[in-house]
Amino acid sequence: MRAMQIIEWGQPLEARDYPDPEPQGEEVLLRVEAAGVCHSDVHIWDGHFDMGGGRQISLESRGVQLPFTMGHEIAGEVAALGPDASGVAIGDKVVAYPWIGCGECAVCRKGEELLCLTPRTLGTRTSGGYASHVLVPHARYLVDYGAVPQALAATYTCSGITAYSALKKIRDHVGDSDHFLIIGAGGVGGQAVRIAPAYLGGKMLVADIDGHKRAHAAEMGAAATVDNGAADALQQVLQQSGGGVAGAIDFVGSPKTMEFGIGALRKGGKLVMVGLYGGAASVSTVLFPFKMMSIEGSYVGTLPDLKELLELGQAGKIPPISIESRSAARATESLADLKAGGKVRGRVVMTH
Numbered sequence: 001m002r003a004m005q006i007i008e009w010g011q012p013l014e015a016r017d018y019p020d021p022e023p024q025g026e027e028v029l030l031r032v033e034a035a036g037v038c039h040s041d042v043h044i045w046d047g048h049f050d051m052g053g054g055r056q057i058s059l060e061s062r063g064v065q066l067p068f069t070m071g072h073e074i075a076g077e078v079a080a081l082g083p084d085a086s087g088v089a090i091g092d093k094v095v096a097y098p099w100i101g102c103g104e105c106a107v108c109r110k111g112e113e114l115l116c117l118t119p120r121t122l123g124t125r126t127s128g129g130y131a132s133h134v135l136v137p138h139a140r141y142l143v144d145y146g147a148v149p150q151a152l153a154a155t156y157t158c159s160g161i162t163a164y165s166a167l168k169k170i171r172d173h174v175g176d177s178d179h180f181l182i183i184g185a186g187g188v189g190g191q192a193v194r195i196a197p198a199y200l201g202g203k204m205l206v207a208d209i210d211g212h213k214r215a216h217a218a219e220m221g222a223a224a225t226v227d228n229g230a231a232d233a234l235q236q237v238l239q240q241s242g243g244g245v246a247g248a249i250d251f252v253g254s255p256k257t258m259e260f261g262i263g264a265l266r267k268g269g270k271l272v273m274v275g276l277y278g279g280a281a282s283v284s285t286v287l288f289p290f291k292m293m294s295i296e297g298s299y300v301g302t303l304p305d306l307k308e309l310l311e312l313g314q315a316g317k318i319p320p321i322s323i324e325s326r327s328a329a330r331a332t333e334s335l336a337d338l339k340a341g342g343k344v345r346g347r348v349v350m351t352h
């Protein structure tokens, strides 16, 4: 197998060849045919996340060792089965659910592997899809994507379910006559703008500082769009929504966008924080009781979320994001393009 690996944090990836892994026990070996390049890969590549106030979490402190193979948006073909593996056959076309827990602790046994304290996530803790082959611990993490185009299906395992899972968290808050607000309509927010009209009621407002993304959101069905860089952005949202939105999702995650999201909520509203921009915001403590508001964090999504999203996709209800196919040899360039910003419309999906 060939892997594009981080040898040194933040430095160009290197192509390295290894013997093909042999699946043990219940493991399944996939031949990777599509691997999405996710914005969080840029942070992993850097080796740290910004926690605000000058604090950082390093990947090494979480047990990630170099050399490391990233890539958590994986689609491909089943290439080999471990002696105890069942549920898939060689040649099956599948996506891999990457957010895998230890499988043994209390939360994993309840099916809440995202909450596991000793995760084995593909491409963020264990070797991922920036390689010709990847080992998946069990066939239950492999999902048939049916008629959904393969590269698009790969993006559903992270950016897709991240958007879907966040929408799920405001769904019960948003009635048909309510408004909801999506902040940040590129990347994951762009997926949400596509999924929302098929998935929840209410009227969609979209805030983005980029006019192209606002225009695109309007095409996808936004009732109104707002430039959140404008001085009167909040007034515009309050006016459009008749006094505030029932639900908001912040796909940026900067102190400014979080404050914007809180300001946009009506009484009893809910803000879901998704974006990993980083930093720290100050929030008035009395706003929580006065506004009876809630703020919830959402991180990627569950295996059932992935199956539900692929069903919506197969039913033809989600307009596809634009996808640029690139060779895995261009992995470093693709990460650099994402880091620089504005150079990638939609998603880069690498082929091996």
Ligand SMILES: [Zn+2]
Pocket: 038, 039, 040, 041, 072, 158, 159
């Ligand atoms: Zn991702």
Ligand SMILES: [Zn+2]
Pocket: 101, 102, 103, 104, 105, 106, 107, 108, 113, 116, 117, 118
């Ligand atoms: Zn666990």
